[in-house]
Amino acid sequence: MTLALVCLGVALRFQAPLIALGIGTAAFIGDVVMGASLATILIYTDNIYAACAYGPRSMWRLMLMVTTTVSLAMGGVVYVAQQQQLGGSVVLTVVVAIVLVTPVVTAAVVRQQHDRAADERMRADRLARLSELERRNAVAAERGRMARELHDAVANRFSVIVVQSSALLRRDDLDAQTRTRLLTRIHDDGRQGLEELRMMIDVLRRETGEDGGDEPSVTAFGGAEDIGSLARSYGADVDLEVSGTVRPLSAAAGHAAYRITQEAITNALKHCGGPVRVRIAYREEEVELSIENTLCGGARPGPPGGGFGVPGMRERAEFLGGRITVGPAGHGVWRVCAVLPAPVGAGR
Secondary structure, eight states: OHHHHHHHHHHTTTTOHHHHHHHHHHHHHHHHHHOOOHHHHHHHHHHHHHHHHHSOTTHHHHHHHHHHHHHHHHHHHHHHHTTSOHHHHHHHHHHHHHHHHHHHHHHHHHHHHHHHHHHHHHHHHHHHHHHHHHHHHHHHHHHHHHHHHHIIIIIHHHHHHHHHHHHHHHOSSOOHHHHHHHHHHHHHHHHHHHHHHHHHHHHHHHHTTSSOOOOOOOOOOOSHHHHHHHHHHTGGGEEEEEESOOOOOOHHHHHHHHHHHHHHHHHHHHHTOSOEEEEEEEOSSEEEEEEEEEOOSSOOOOOOOOSOHHHHHHHHHHHTTOEEEEEEOSTTEEEEEEEEEOOTTTTO
């Protein structure tokens, strides 16, 4: 009967390990009272192991304390009953510990290995999710950068083309010379926009490794000379003033200065028209760009933009450690003011 009960506990070891331990313990105690049998004792050790290995996490700690206490208590009882004969007490304590404590220790080792493996799997899953999140963020950031670069390379030019062509279509009183000049400027802006688009596509292809070429080179803008050429390309609508000792800028600072100026002039002409005042001030450790235009009473119709202009300018300035302010400057003036680090000798 006791053997059948401990075997029933074995059948329930996975589904109900604590119930299996309870049934096995009752059968084990009954077996000891009636006369211990080796088969019952051996199978009962599996009941103890199952409860510690498949039961609650803290079960093996509780069972270790209980079985150790029981082993020592039975050894003490034998020590007292045999009139303080230490040998028999030690032998019984060891035997009981082998039966009761050994399954608990074995289950604790196995349980810790399983828990450690589960923790490693959870950590690996978290790392995989973080890696996927970082990959998605990197892709989103790269797409945003590509969109801004394409916006800088194409939208500015074609926005000016739309503004100039709209003016050409609305004005019927223009003479042939003025029409030729406007058409020539539209042609030049379109050609330069296409060249910048081709250059940007080539850069993006190289960055993604499509053509297996060398690293793309960054177009370096020297500073006032290139910005002056940019300002003169807009004609009489842009007034340029340069102060301080003119010097070449680093490739990064010159590129940022050129693009910020280009974006600010394009926005001013597109939304309010001229005149636009461009000021470049060279100082010892920095260069300041100021692009101002008079605010118009109502927004002029123009082509819809992608919304990358002001964030793109701010990102270019902050990336270099500079600062930029965009907004009304009082007296009906809209100002874009960017200060970029430009130490003397950085452009050599």
